[in-house]
Amino acid sequence: MLQFFLRGVAPLLLAVGASGAAAHDYRVGAMKIDHPVIRVASPAAKTGAGFLTIANTGRTADRLLSVTTAAAARSDLHGTVNSGGVMQMRAQAGGVPVPAGGTVTLQPGGLHVMFIGLKQAMPAGTMVDAVLRFEKAGNVAVKFKAEGAADAAHHH
Numbered sequence: 001m002l003q004f005f006l007r008g009v010a011p012l013l014l015a016v017g018a019s020g021a022a023a024h025d026y027r028v029g030a031m032k033i034d035h036p037v038i039r040v041a042s043p044a045a046k047t048g049a050g051f052l053t054i055a056n057t058g059r060t061a062d063r064l065l066s067v068t069t070a071a072a073a074r075s076d077l078h079g080t081v082n083s084g085g086v087m088q089m090r091a092q093a094g095g096v097p098v099p100a101g102g103t104v105t106l107q108p109g110g111l112h113v114m115f116i117g118l119k120q121a122m123p124a125g126t127m128v129d130a131v132l133r134f135e136k137a138g139n140v141a142v143k144f145k146a147e148g149a150a151d152a153a154h155h156h
Helices: 002-023 149-155
Strands: 025-028 031-039 047-056 062-068 072-083 086-091 096-098 103-106 112-118 127-134 138-147
Touching (some): 031 127, 047 062
Antiparallel strands (some): 062 127, 072 112
């Protein structure tokens, strides 16, 4: 029995643990959340933008309704729209749709999470606990990793 564990189960557990830590991704239901990051203009800034990718591996559309964290006074889902040649941020009333079998990327210049009233400095490497709430899949706890400009170029 011990030999079975050491040969079969133990390596699998180590592989799962290592890949989860290195990949910085999460799952809830059919939703796969990849690489949540927060970017701020300076470590002492009071606002920051959150980015991530959501893949819906299911056959039913879902919707990201909110992102909450104790690290900020509030967090809103925003989109960026071009209004008469001027880029403006607008709250995403009703959340962000995630189509069945589709992928939605929250990224600079488009959809993103706006963290408003950050309660502490966010130097690169800081991990921010948050909860993503989906209409159908439910809640998933994630950690947004604070990134500096040099880190950002490697991921998005």
